[in-house]
Amino acid sequence: MTAIEQTEARPRGTRLPRRARRNQLLGAAQEVFVAQGYHAAAMDDIAERAGVSKPVLYQHFPGKLDLYLALLDQHCESLLQAVRTALASTTENKQRVAATMDAYFAYVENEGGAFRLVFESDLTNEPAVRERVDRVALQCAEAISEVIAEDTGLSKDESMLLAVGLGGVSQVVARYWLSSESAVPRDTAVQLLTSLAWRGIAGFPLHGADGGH
CATH class of the missing domain: 1.10.10.60 (Homeodomain-like)
Incomplete structure (x- = not known):
């Protein structure tokens, strides 16, 4: 049953x-x-x-595909808004990294399993599904890259590479954390991942500054 x-x-x-x-x-x-x-x-x-x-x-x-796509649109938008809200929540860069990481953890934990429709769909060969999944990943990365470019003065392409890396790491680790039923509390997991990411991103100097962040 x-x-x-x-x-x-x-x-x-x-x-x-x-x-x-x-x-x-x-x-x-x-x-x-x-x-x-x-x-x-x-x-x-x-x-x-x-x-x-x-x-x-x-x-x-x-039909069933129409229903699935409507759900996918809803939850892709939810993820994108969560990332944008996190980025806008503070101007302190390390806190902003932490908030963005936490947005992915909150998404996989609190959306009633809907993240599986976005990240683990069994319909990825369907072009309409693949297009939506790729688009939300790109939009999240673009939102992150805008902040990186503004703060560091890196080029658009350079900032986008870093943003794709940060977003990808966040969602992969968040999914692992949830599926493995890790004993590590969410706040601690976010802090660990933020420390890892920050040690890399902080190496890029602020735009127009002589020193680091």
Whole structure:
């Protein structure tokens, strides 16, 4: 018996405004996709999980891929906004690195497993999925690179290389930390990763300054 079958279905028959119904369906779909993966999930499972009929589900999403892409768009935007918020949260550079690292840890820990849709999708051969995953990684790196370029005076291309490295390390380590059920508390994990990253990034002098950070 699957995790979805073991979970009591939501009651049917409640009439909701269109936006609320759409959000409900997305929430149900997320639970099913995270638990089963895209290929094993069925629209029947999602409708049952949401407590609606299949015709109601199809009124909002013409097919399973449409539903998956809507979820992917939602959670890619969530990650991007988290990174941008972290970068804007302080002007102290070491704290800014820590805040950005923590944004990735918070994302993998608190999004109900949705990070798996972004980072561990079983649908990466689908061009529309691959394009979205690549785009959010690029957008996060661009946001980080703008800060690096502004602070160090490095070129756009140089700053982008560093930003891709920082973002990549953050999400890979955060995913490992979660999946391994590490005994290291999140705050400590972020501090360790920040120390590692800072020892490298701090070697680049501030733009227009004679010394280091």
